Amino acid sequence: MTTRSGKLLTALLLGLSLSTSSLAAEPVTPKLTDKLSRLLQEEMRSVQAAMTTIHSAMVMGQHEDVAENAQQIHDSFILSQSMTDQDRKDLMSAVPEDFVKLDQEFHELAAALAEAGRTEDTDEQQKLFGEMTRNCIQCHSTYVSDRFPGVQAIKD
Numbered sequence: 001m002t003t004r005s006g007k008l009l010t011a012l013l014l015g016l017s018l019s020t021s022s023l024a025a026e027p028v029t030p031k032l033t034d035k036l037s038r039l040l041q042e043e044m045r046s047v048q049a050a051m052t053t054i055h056s057a058m059v060m061g062q063h064e065d066v067a068e069n070a071q072q073i074h075d076s077f078i079l080s081q082s083m084t085d086q087d088r089k090d091l092m093s094a095v096p097e098d099f100v101k102l103d104q105e106f107h108e109l110a111a112a113l114a115e116a117g118r119t120e121d122t123d124e125q126q127k128l129f130g131e132m133t134r135n136c137i138q139c140h141s142t143y144v145s146d147r148f149p150g151v152q153a154i155k156d
């Protein structure tokens with residue numbers, strides 16, 4: 001298989017699994033261990049704070065702050081090394097694969113946003129910021145519907 005068709009297949013499969021998940025997912029929150037729940041909530045609050053800072057920095061052309069905060073989101077990612085092996089096992093048994101995929105996608109978008117900060121590309125920053133916001137909504141509407149019943153799934 002060529003790299004190109006490989007990528008296409010991956011994109012198709014990802015799209016397929018994401019659209020299936022948004023139809024039939026259950027909240028993951030009740031399945032998390034206390035520790036994971038605490039870690040995730042801490043992480044989410046720092047993601048939230050960083051997104052707010054990025055938004056202001058982006059509209060004022062403070063590219064360094066965009067880069068720094070997006071990099072922080074990327075580095076503090078829940079699936080990063082900060083978790084013990086046991087936490088990782090607990091997480092994998094609590095959440096479906098699609099949740100992990102969404103989290104990974106979010107992680108990649110944050111890295112891309114950091115890069116757009118470094119290259120001082122406002123247009124790209126704006127695009128990526130929107131995609132990340134879409135990711136928050138997608139994950140919350142699909143997997144955190146018990147805590148956030150008001151968030152509706154985004155229609156394609």
Ligand code: HEC
Binds near residue numbers: 041135
């Ligand atoms: C892959 C899934 C996923 C993505 C992507 C995601 N979240 Fe979350 N978020 C969660 C889960 C799960 C919880 C609930 C954790 C709990 O209560 O145990 C949560 C909770 C939160 C909370 C509440 C934290 C608290 O103190 O209880 C905030 C704020 C938040 N998210 C912000 C964001 C923002 C902003 C984004 C995007 C920039 C985002 N989230 C992207 C899964 C996600």
